[in-house]
Amino acid sequence: MAFTxxxxxxxxxxxxxxxHLAHGEVQxxxxxxxxxxxxxxxxxxxxxxALGYELILGNTFHLLLAPGPELVAEIGGLHEFMRWERPxxxxxxxxxxxxxxxxxVADEIKGRRGRPGGDHGSGxxxxxxxxxxxxxxxxxxxxxxxxxxxxxxVQAALGSDIALVFDECTPFHVSRxxxxxxxxRTHRWLERCLRWHADHGxxxxxxxxxxxxxxxHDLRLLSAACVASSASEGIAIxxxxxxxxxxxxxxxxxxTAELERLAPDRPRxxxxxxxxxxxxxxxxxxxxxxxxxxxxxxxxxxxxxxxxPSTGWRADLAKGRWRTATEPIQEGCRCPACAGxxxxxxxxxxxxxxxxxxxxxxxxxxxxxxARLMEDLxxxxxxxxxxxxxxxxxxxxxxxxxxxxx
Ligand SMILES: [Zn+2]
Numbered sequence: 001m002a003f004t005x006x007x008x009x010x011x012x013x014x015x016x017x018x019x020h021l022a023h024g025e026v027q028x029x030x031x032x033x034x035x036x037x038x039x040x041x042x043x044x045x046x047x048x049x050a051l052g053y054e055l056i057l058g059n060t061f062h063l064l065l066a067p068g069p070e071l072v073a074e075i076g077g078l079h080e081f082m083r084w085e086r087p088x089x090x091x092x093x094x095x096x097x098x099x100x101x102x103x104x105v106a107d108e109i110k111g112r113r114g115r116p117g118g119d120h121g122s123g124x125x126x127x128x129x130x131x132x133x134x135x136x137x138x139x140x141x142x143x144x145x146x147x148x149x150x151x152x153x154v155q156a157a158l159g160s161d162i163a164l165v166f167d168e169c170t171p172f173h174v175s176r177x178x179x180x181x182x183x184x185r186t187h188r189w190l191e192r193c194l195r196w197h198a199d200h201g202x203x204x205x206x207x208x209x210x211x212x213x214x215x216x217h218d219l220r221l222l223s224a225a226c227v228a229s230s231a232s233e234g235i236a237i238x239x240x241x242x243x244x245x246x247x248x249x250x251x252x253x254x255x256t257a258e259l260e261r262l263a264p265d266r267p268r269x270x271x272x273x274x275x276x277x278x279x280x281x282x283x284x285x286x287x288x289x290x291x292x293x294x295x296x297x298x299x300x301x302x303x304x305x306x307x308x309p310s311t312g313w314r315a316d317l318a319k320g321r322w323r324t325a326t327e328p329i330q331e332g333c334r335c336p337a338c339a340g341x342x343x344x345x346x347x348x349x350x351x352x353x354x355x356x357x358x359x360x361x362x363x364x365x366x367x368x369x370x371a372r373l374m375e376d377l378x379x380x381x382x383x384x385x386x387x388x389x390x391x392x393x394x395x396x397x398x399x400x401x402x403x404x405x406x
Contacts (some may be wrong), residue, residue: 013286022204061096069157077159090160101125208234228262299363335368372400
């Protein structure tokens with residue numbers, strides 16, 4: 001078993017634990033920064049380690065298109081290729097492939113609408129059938145094909161510690177009938193992925209199944225039961241989690257309640273969620289790991305995470321009001337940007353000037369902020385004080401400043 005639970009909260013479904021993976025251990029609950037194309041954008045691996053991260057997420061879809069799994073395997077796998085020595089989780093590519101066909105499910109899940117094609121340029125789906133998905137590469141327009149077996153073989157070549165099964169990620173706007181048919185196909189693909197992995201998967205790589213079912217209560221329970229009864233060693237929650245936060249929390253609640261009943265000792269990953277308030281709720285609902293573009297993407301847009309719920313925990317440093325601000329991003333923060341003495345005025349100026357150093361500094365601060373938040377939540381669960389600490393964080397306490405053992 002690759003997961004040991006240390007403490008279970010008596011007031012919620014929260015728990016702390018350790019993932020024991022081929023490239024090391026991961027303390028949970030943990031946030032997983034994105035290394036989509038083989039790098040946590042603007043950072044080196046040593047920066048990510050220094051921030052306190054033990055696990056990052058690489059992207060099967062993007063790495064398949066470029067540089068290609070053959071080259072990565074030839075150079076020794078994704079760890080060696082990007083010079084990251086700790087555990088890596090790879091997604092299956094399903095999310096990105098289906099984002100092209102469903103008019104930007106990525107944007108929809110992240111709360112944005114109306115950008116067909118999402119982040120993926122001119123790529124498009126040509127056909128979906130039982131065998132897999134034929135699509136057009138957004139890089140060169142060439143036709144490509146991804147199947148459950150194909151996705152697993154790419155992840156085997158990348159050599160990740162955790163592989164995710166290939167699934168169809170259904171968006172919010174499709175019908176219940178479509179969601180149900182798609183979920184059933186995802187369950188058949190789960191079995192094909194596990195079969196392929198049992199025969200060909202690299203030693204030490206574990207596989208997570210993915211619960212789908214959209215916002216339908218009965219489908220989520222069915223899907224949770226299906227994945228729990230499979231041989232997958234961990235369980236991810238994917239797909240459309242709803243139109244707004246309250247609905248998303250409800251869908252996660254249904255799912256983790258069922259998983260707590262059917263597979264209490266298997267680790268749970270929540271795909272694509274990473275707002276500060278959602279991380280707190282997610283931990284309370286019994287999620288062990290989260291991945292999300294938010295902290296790093298905001299950083300590259302000059303938006304810093306700050307302990308202020310009234311602004312959604314955000315400060316846009318590109319705004320004119322910071323032009324002469326002499327304070328750091330966050331008073332008392334010990335991240336490289338704040339401890340380094342960089343003022344908001346300087347970061348504002350760099351952002352306006354298009355200087356890359358600003359993107360790196362704000363990314364460092366944001367990932368530091370989230371790492372301390374997760375540390376606080378772990379300490380709080382272990383100390384039996386999660387409700388107090390969660391309330392303080394929700395009220396705007398600075399992560400890293402909330403003592404869990406007073
Ligand atoms: Zn900072």
